[in-house]
Amino acid sequence: MTTETTPAANPFAAAPVRTLDIMGVKKAIPHRYPFLLVDKIEVIQEDKYCVGTKMVTANEHFFEGHFPGQPVMPGVLIIESMAQTACAMLLSKGGFENKIAFFMGIDEAKFRAPVLPGCVIKHHIEILRLGRAGKFRGEAYVDGKLAAEATMTFALVDKAA
Numbered sequence: 001m002t003t004e005t006t007p008a009a010n011p012f013a014a015a016p017v018r019t020l021d022i023m024g025v026k027k028a029i030p031h032r033y034p035f036l037l038v039d040k041i042e043v044i045q046e047d048k049y050c051v052g053t054k055m056v057t058a059n060e061h062f063f064e065g066h067f068p069g070q071p072v073m074p075g076v077l078i079i080e081s082m083a084q085t086a087c088a089m090l091l092s093k094g095g096f097e098n099k100i101a102f103f104m105g106i107d108e109a110k111f112r113a114p115v116l117p118g119c120v121i122k123h124h125i126e127i128l129r130l131g132r133a134g135k136f137r138g139e140a141y142v143d144g145k146l147a148a149e150a151t152m153t154f155a156l157v158d159k160a161a
Contacts (some may be wrong), residue, residue, distance in 0.1 A: 012124050017149055020092055028092035029084055030100065034061045038123070042088045051073030052085030058117035067140045073115035075100035079106060085123045087154065090134070092116035095148045101154045104133060109150035115142055132156055 020028065020041040031037070040053040056073055063071035087101040115121060122141045129135040133155050140148040 009100075010023055011044055011126075012051055014044050014049075015023065016044055016051075017046060020088060025084075025088045028088040031084055033085060034086070035080075037077060038084045038088060041085055041088055041092075043093075046093060047090070047130055048127050050085060050089040052081070052088075052123035052125065054081045054121040054123070056117060056119045056121060060117070061124045063117060066146055071117050073119075075109070075111045075148060078115060078121065078140050079109060079138075079152070080113070081121065081149065082123045082140060082148075083152055083154065085138045086127065086138065086152070089125065090127070091143045091158075092132075094157070099156045099157050099161050101134075101156055104153040104155050107151045107153075109148070111148045113142065113147040114144060115140070115147055119143075121147065 022039055024035065025038055025041060026032070037054055038052045039055050042051045044050055062074055062077060066072060066074050082121065083103060090096065092101060119142045124141065126136065126137045126138045128137055133153060135151065135153045137151050138149065139146060
């Protein structure tokens, strides 16, 4: 069996066409501490692929109660981090200044490994459908190993005035 390692076989290995630092992420989506859950985004192909980075630190507020003495990042926050990555990629490209994205659904969510303080999560996001209701697939990797995955739908709506 031959494994291809070209960008065509693995689009996430390609060089980014643009990058969002934390200020670019904050400009694209309304989330703020303690609920901003993505630190950097590399757009690989506009409207199609991106890689988001979340640096999980020991002082994250959720570790105080999940779980004291054995901290684990809640799976729902890993999913939220993937969603923020996808929406920041889309909303940052222009033409969406008066839009916000809301979750509509989460399907096929699986959690395969715990995410602990000190981990760096790499979110691989693929946009499956765009429009007023969009759909994307997200995979969260820690040290190259799949930690979580899900397919999600979202709605793009006008921001409240």
